Amino acid sequence: MRIKNEAAAVNAEYINVDYRPHDIAVDGKLDAEWAKIENPIKEGTAPNGTRIARCAGNPPDADNLSGQFKAYWTQHALNILVTVKDDVLKDDGGGDWWNDDAVEVYLDVDNSKNREFDGIDDNQIAFLPGRKDWRHHKGLGGSGQMLVDFIRTDDGYIVEAAIPWKHVSLDAADADKPVAGRRIGLNVVLLDDDNGGSRDRRLSWVKDYDAKGQGASHANPQLWGTAELSGQIDEK
Numbered sequence: 001m002r003i004k005n006e007a008a009a010v011n012a013e014y015i016n017v018d019y020r021p022h023d024i025a026v027d028g029k030l031d032a033e034w035a036k037i038e039n040p041i042k043e044g045t046a047p048n049g050t051r052i053a054r055c056a057g058n059p060p061d062a063d064n065l066s067g068q069f070k071a072y073w074t075q076h077a078l079n080i081l082v083t084v085k086d087d088v089l090k091d092d093g094g095g096d097w098w099n100d101d102a103v104e105v106y107l108d109v110d111n112s113k114n115r116e117f118d119g120i121d122d123n124q125i126a127f128l129p130g131r132k133d134w135r136h137h138k139g140l141g142g143s144g145q146m147l148v149d150f151i152r153t154d155d156g157y158i159v160e161a162a163i164p165w166k167h168v169s170l171d172a173a174d175a176d177k178p179v180a181g182r183r184i185g186l187n188v189v190l191l192d193d194d195n196g197g198s199r200d201r202r203l204s205w206v207k208d209y210d211a212k213g214q215g216a217s218h219a220n221p222q223l224w225g226t227a228e229l230s231g232q233i234d235e236k
């Protein structure tokens, strides 16, 4: 198991990720299960989800761009819910989808937290509400079917996704499988474009910007937070 390579330090950003037997339903509706997911963090709990609110300088108005996420794990996938407020949805970036509205999920499955993508199990996956589609931008892109629901709301959008462990290098069938106690590197990022052309703003779960105020976690897994898989597998 590559878990032995886990970085010694635990980042300040840290959540517990509970186990559930079933992945999300791709049905165009917010799954009821999410209301029961709390993702306790080290100091207290986050009943409405963990806020994605870090940026350089002043944060935007909540209606312009704000959001939170929740997660749970199954033997098949990491399930994640990202609820986003965004006043104007844009999808004109073509191949440069990072200039549009998007949710990015970063996963370092062995929590090695290298300074660069390790080519083993570090992944950048983008979910694009304007196209109801996703991209595996950096990482493995292995087998396993990605399950994704995009739900438009009055003030933005919701992404529900089940990211198969096989897709990001863990295989439930072999020795390197998801188990309670395992820690994975994680970050969740929101991208916002409101007027077409290039991206307008960006928010991150972890504080990840460099001295120039640019987001740096897209290239540096060392900056990512930590999610610990918890709970018991129900074998029935």
Ligand SMILES: [Ca+2]
Residues within 6 Å of the ligand: 024, 025, 026, 027, 028, 029, 030, 031, 149, 160
């Ligand atoms: Ca659903």
Ligand SMILES: [Ca+2]
Residues within 6 Å of the ligand: 063, 064, 065, 086, 087, 088, 192, 193, 194
């Ligand atoms: Ca906006």
Ligand SMILES: [Ca+2]
Residues within 6 Å of the ligand: 108, 109, 110, 111, 112, 113, 114, 118, 120, 121, 122
């Ligand atoms: Ca890694």
Ligand SMILES: [Ca+2]
Residues within 6 Å of the ligand: 086, 087, 088, 089, 090, 101, 192, 193, 194
């Ligand atoms: Ca927007």
